[in-house]
Amino acid sequence: MAPATLFPGVAVVTGAGGVGIGAHVAVALAAEGCSRIAITDLRGDLLEQTVQKIKATKPGVEVFSESGDITNADFVSSFMKKVVERFGRIDYGVNCAGILGKDERSDEMDLASFDAVNNVNYRGCWLSSRAELQAMLKQEPLPGASPSRPAQRGAIVNIASQLGIVGRPQAPAYCASKSAVIGMTRADAIDYSKDDIRINCVCPGVIKTAMTTGTEEVTERLAPAVRIAPMQRMGLPEEVADAVLFLCSPKASFVQGHAMVVDGGYTIN
Known part of the structure; x- marks a missing residue:
């Protein structure tokens, strides 16, 4: 018998404020039946917008x-502990926070500019993923979606970029x-496969968000x-959320350690 939802567990989305990828992921999880969702972002006003959506x-x-x-x-450790205290577990961790830099x-x-980019994009992602893993390792797996599918203790998706695959001036x-x-995603996928935790990442192209359209510059x-991308348009955050x-x-x-490119063809051109 099919489950009532593909997402019966608890989701955590970091970088979930405003109208960016994280906010769309959180809303999409709710739309697809996830009934317990925890979100965080640097700005409380943008976070409240996502709550209302x-x-x-x-x-x-x-x-x-x-x-x-x-x-x-x-903060990351405290936030994840509060999620577990409230909901009992973390089943889906989606780590979306990121900045562009100049x-x-x-x-x-x-050095300050270098550290700012790496502290958010890499360190912040690692801290979030590490805390999610620490919670997942302590919980029993959710039942499989069908008798033919193995149980899953947790799933983590990190948001990388097309520019993690190719360079740009x-x-x-x-x-x-x-x-x-x-x-990091690939290494963690190897380490935690034996624990029934899947870890993958998505590599978006240029996506239409406040970060990419906020200023004319x-x-x-x-x-x-x-x-350059063959589709010659910005992607939509909903397309990354999917x-x-x-x-x-x-x-x-059976998808593990994968870097899924969602870039309108940028990296093949």
Whole structure:
């Protein structure tokens, strides 16, 4: 007998404020039947926007939200512990927080700029994933989606980038930080397979969010990448959310350590 939902467990989404990828992932999880969702973001006002969108999409969903800095190890640990205290477990961890940084070659970049990009994109992702893993290892697996599917103790999806796979001028810190996320994902996938935890990542192209369209300067900076991609448009955050939900779901039960590219063809051109 098929389960009532592909997502009967508890989801955690970091970087979930506003109208970015994380917010769309949280809303999509609610729409697809996940009834217990925890979200965090640096800005409390943007986080509240996501809470309202989740409740409007699926009344009755239980949402726990707390604003904080995912580069701060103490905050990340505290937040994840509160999630477990409230919901009992963490089944799906989706780590979405990220920043672009300025267009600079390495000789032009100061240490503060380098650290800012890597602290959010790599360190923050690692801290979040580590805390999710620590919770998942202590819980019993959820039953499989069908008798033919194995049980899953947890699933983690990290958000990397097309620029974790290919390079771009004047983006050494960003490219390196996203390559690090892919490398971390693959290494963790090897380590935690024996624990029935799947770990994958999504590598978006240029996606239409506040980060990519917030200023005319940023939009112009990204325009060449949009033109290079065969589909010649920005992706939608909903399209990235669909990929994330697939990787979290039991439909991806044999997908492990994968870097799924959602880029309109940018990396093949």
